[in-house]
């Protein structure tokens with residue numbers, strides 16, 4: 160993820176990664192152009208994948224509640240849902256667009272300290288590992304996480320039912 164990229168502002172192949180920080184669902188890499196000073200924030204592809212899956216689940220859940228209620232959902236509720244979906248899709252897409260606007264410089268070699276931007280907490284290290292796996296891993300990670308939680312809940316319920324009833 161820490162690569163040298165071409166600047167979309169001045170075309171110099173000098174966008175350097177300067178920092179990495181955690182946000183709620185993913186990390187963000189900050190880049191700075193050494194030539195014109197242009198700043199850029201990039202979300203790793205795995206992070207975009209996580210956001211897409213979490214967003215799709217949340218919007219799907221919202222839609223399910225709407226359509227399972229009594230009667231048909233009102234236009235206002237439907238409008239809000241489609242508005243939120245469009246906005247969400249746009250935000251995810253705009254994060255992907257930075258990959259195309261600021262391409263990796265083909266011959267780039269990044270100094271070792273830049274490829275190992277500090278990762279502090281255990282969650283952060285897990286995330287850094289996941290981000291190396293790429294977009295698809297990010298898409299699947301929330302589903303895997305939910306699966307593990309459900310599995311644990313099922314096990315607790317099973318043990319409870321089998322041994323304590």
Ligand SMILES: [Zn+2]
Pocket residue numbers: 166167168169170171192193194195196197
């Ligand atoms: Zn520049």
